[in-house]
Amino acid sequence: MKTNMFVKTHWKVLKHDFLYKFFRLRLDLVVFIIMKQVVPHNKRKFNQIFVVKREKADWRKAFKREWKELLSRVLNNDLYLTDINNWFCGCPSFLTSHFLICKHLIQQKGIVDTLFFDMVYRHHQYPFINTTSSQIIDFERSNSHNLQTALIFEVAEDENLQVCKKIYERLISTTEKVLDILKDQQDKGNFKWVKSVEKNFQPIEKMLTEITVYKRRRTMVRTFKDSSHNTLFFN
Known part of the structure; x- marks a missing residue:
């Protein structure tokens, strides 16, 4: 529902x-x-x-505000099946509440401290609201597992970053060496050599042209089709 x-x-x-x-x-x-x-x-x-x-999760502030509002309401003489251990109430307000709370459950629960609202967790399975200590321990274990998983992903991202840095260093070093060779052959007037290796630089010239046009664009790129492998992830 x-x-x-x-x-x-x-x-x-x-x-x-x-x-x-x-x-x-x-x-x-x-x-x-x-x-x-x-x-x-x-x-x-x-x-x-x-x-x-x-x-904090966005719902906690609204949950606390609604909890305090229901705590101040006056109970009528209607009798409903209310169970705070399983967190269930037979009143219509419980079934229509966004957080599945009502004044009968809250006032039977009694006054709670401010830490209570940081310990409440919502679930996708019944009971949807649970504040027992065992549930909090299970969440802490799950939180620890999530932290370990996040650390594993961070290590993988760091390794990927190191690989990318090595690629950048290798390409920059190769380009600088090729530039030194080109300048040296130009100073020696070796024009036959430059004509024979000119075709090797055509992909680089194509990449430079596509990136230049991409940087001068006036419209936003719509899809992958508007980009080539030279400009797809260019920032």
Whole structure:
């Protein structure tokens, strides 16, 4: 019953925050933006909330505000089946609540401290709200596992970065040596040699031309089709 709103929210963020510059864009560009912008953005937010813990989830503030509002309401004489251990109540407000809370559960739970709102976790399976100590321990273990997984990815990214640095160093060194050879042969007036090796520089000249045109463009690139292998990931 609640699944469709998460899908709508996902597409709303995708269209309003990342695809607002485009109109009727191709599918390959959508996949490219999701992989290069949306996924890194969500990964950074996940690390800030669960790994580094510098931020709090957006729903916690609204949950705390609604909790305090329901705590101040007056109970009527209606009797409902209320169980705070399994976090269930038979009142209609519980079933229609965004956080599955109601005044009967909250007032039976009693007054809680400020740390309680940092210890509450939401689940995709019942019970959807759980504050037991065992659940918090399981989450901490899961959090530790996520941290180890994040460290593994960071090590892989560092290794990939080192490989790219070595490639840059090798290409720069080769280009500088070739430039020295060209200047030396030019000073010696060796024109027969330069005519025989001119074809070796045609791919480099093509790359330079495509990058120059790409940097001077006035319109945004629409899809992969608008780019070549020389300009696809050029920044």
